[in-house]
Amino acid sequence: MKSQLTNELSSKPHYPILDGLRGIAAIIVVTFHIAEPFSTGNLDKLVNHGYLAVDFFFLLSGFVIGYAYDDRWQKTTVGTFFKRRIERLQPMVVLGMTLGAIGFYFTDSNLWPLIHTVPVWKVLLVTLIGYTILPVPLSLDIRGWQEMHPLNSVGWSLFFEYIANILYAVWIRKFSTLALSILVGIASIALVHLAVTNGDVSGGWTLNVEQVRIGFTRTMYPFFAGLLLSRIAKPTQIKNAFTWCSLLVALILYMPRIGGAEYLWLNGIYDAVCIIIVFALIVYLGASGVMQSQKENRICKFLGKISYPLYMVHYPLVYFYVAWISNNKGITMGQAWPYALLILIGGIILAYISLKWYDEPVRKWLRKKLA
Template sequence: MNNNRIPTKPHYPILDGLRGVAAIIVVTFHLTEPLGTGHLDILVNHGYLAVDFFFLLSGFVIGYAYDDRWHQMSIGTFFKRRIERLQPMVLLGMTLGAIGFYFTDSPIWPLIHTIPLWKMLLVLFIGYTILPVPLSLDIRGWQEMHPLNSVGWSLFFEYIANILYATGIRKFSNKTLGIFVFIAAVALAHLAITSPNGDVSGGWTLNAEQLRIGITRTMYPFFAGLLLSRVAKPTRIKHAFLWCSLLIALVLYMPRIGGATHLWMNGLYESVCIIVVFPLIVYLGASGMIHTRGEHRICKFLGDISYPLYLVHYPLVYFYVAWISKHKGVTIAQAWPYATLILLGSILLAYASLKWYDEPVRKWLRKKMG
């Protein structure tokens, strides 16, 4: 038997669509973030929780796709398939960030025009591997582990979760996995409720504090998704895509809770969202039925562009942030035409990247990797 020839299982189309809905909300979060004065007054105040939702979806889908196939699949085959799926868009996203790097001139990034080309290229090539760069290579000045494309940090932790799954956690019994997930949930709630900012936001800097945040944000949702894929018995739920999309939007667009005086309340809210609400949404989405051809097309389109959109939008956001920084006091009323242009441009770029780059490259990689 050729271990590389593992047939693909059918997708959950509604989960694909929900991933696209969350990806669009991430873009709106990044477009409203520079208009706030701090973490308490961002218009899309919980938009960063979409990353935690992505982790949970990823764990669920990987459990569904691979858990019962290890008798005919090696660890090497698993990683080949994950690299084929994830890495092409990582390379494109980093390249777009490098192309735009010297053009995002802004007072908030005074270092940019002092960075020699060789240093930027070194950061680019390290970024291609998705390994984090040390703070000594922080060429933008935001202390990001991927200064050319900020969102790369979550892919770093996605790979860590994949490695842990393939090399050991996949062998856990449901009981052992349940204990592991419970401990991870406690750690996540503790992080959120005791955080100095009253939230789980963070994970993108290569230091001990931020690595702890990144690991904590990854462990519960990813492996809760894995456990859910094992124990959930989906039923048949009507209009699940609509209701789940509304629920995701409600959770992520919810205004800040507790204000500056009761930060723990916001941490508690985010804990409940990640630990309880997100698994519920995934369960409902997995149980949902597609009723019309139009709904199927919407879910497929959103699912197809979700990952490319996540990887290509931030190089465009850098230009938008630079514009905001040069026009102090810009209001949402003044910024929304530019924000809308970036949002629509990101969606178009994601679709073009999917059709002209991601799909052809993945097809080529499948042939090369057997």
Template structure:
């Protein structure tokens, strides 16, 4: 999820280090999805906490949303706000769903027995619904994983991103700092309860009551904690912030699972601390950071520009990798590593090409047409 940092839409300087951190987190998401099929379950995935990058994205979005828009509502309508968000988010959503549709019938595997029974009209209907980012019901699950976006799994987080945007624009932007603090505290308790009782924060991608509850809980605290942070934080000047924040986010997301099957609550406490305390700290440090020269500036810009396209286009490629893993019984991590690296590099190249040849031109065209 990429915040609206387009200079044409805002005159404020933005935070380049936060751009870079978003890119680091997006790359870790890809490595998590590459490691996931090599585990026997959620307890032994090598990149065990990679899914928490989504919660980090939500917090970044809330922070930048408050910074970019809080003081502009006297001259910006709600409709104009949503127009900007749609221009920013939807082009890559459409491309990601299209790529998922193109590769759908070619990801043949025993773990997806439904694929070759799905008529083309139904797949195309799922794709068209996916373009809107609205979730599909379980009756239209064409892959068999009970995902609300079976052509591009990551679409679920964009659905909840839009919900947070709607709540912000229609209602919560009007909250005082006190009211917002109370909301964030309540959301923090709900998030900690979810993490500790379930053992983790994984989930949110299925259209049923329990999974929607998980998705909303994972969204409400980080997004509105980020918004609160943007209102109360007074960034200082910290040297080498990008390096230290990058290391910290990598350590947090690559940390092995804690407690095992016998003590699930321990891992829940770890994830609660990460999302409620460590992630806001990382964002504050990143916002306070001072860019160390042109090289770091270019790295942060590249990673920031890459992050949203990479998030939206990597999973259609990962489906092929997952199918290969499932069809190659007993493959080890070392045997899969060259293939995983190839997928990672391919996803980064595809994301960069998507950005330059599709996303930026389409957004520029939409801005001219709709402004």
């Protein structure tokens, strides 16, 4: 059954433009984190809406999961589904946490003054918990940023990705299109409430009630809206879709803050409209897109392949960058840009090396072991 499912999944038409868009968003996430140390808060971040890339990833993921599995459940099992998700996601989770642990004591900074007082056993414990993608309690917050995963900050979104996958496989895949539409409608109301009352949807990476609520709210709408879109959308043939969709993703994520401190709700409306309407439109256009050339196809393929590794390995590098900026008070973005560019290029190179020398071989090995 496993080999039959693999053959059937691989025989389905692929959406290379969606892969390319995932890569574009991953690169923008890196620029978001690189620019973040020069802000005093959400109001003045240079890449102000970079956090919305996570919501875009969730919607993409829901669409792709629905497209790949929604009509396969008579031929597969929940266990097989989870094996395939573990095979796809977990190797890079392990590598990302390992890189974070290796670099932990070397990111000495006044931001994290207690790093060198953390015993090795505690770092190893946090690393082992990180390998499972389960969040660590605040008592094990060894960096002091109140992160679920203090060795690799981005792990929080993978935690919620797994929850969405579990909900889908165990329960929500059985929903009719009408029931799924009702769920998505309710989730959209919760998302709008969060965005408008908070002024944005940023958050979800701390293990407390409020942040976990934000994480669930950010996950439920886009993931299951993507699933719904995979059921009801009928892709057409659209030219230059990759170019226009890439520009639209960049425009949304690089958009400056809207409304300022006096009108936080305006930015919340912007976030909600982007997630609920615009991201769904982008995914539909991307799925409908026609490759314009072999070169465009190769670009999309490359961006798609490095997108997940880049997302999972860049933040251990960012810790070094943030520590350097913190230890050099008064440095400006104009002075730091060569180092920022080095982090961006180095992250892409590290992602490609991780893909070829680690992720693909390990996934191939896991595929045989879990078959």
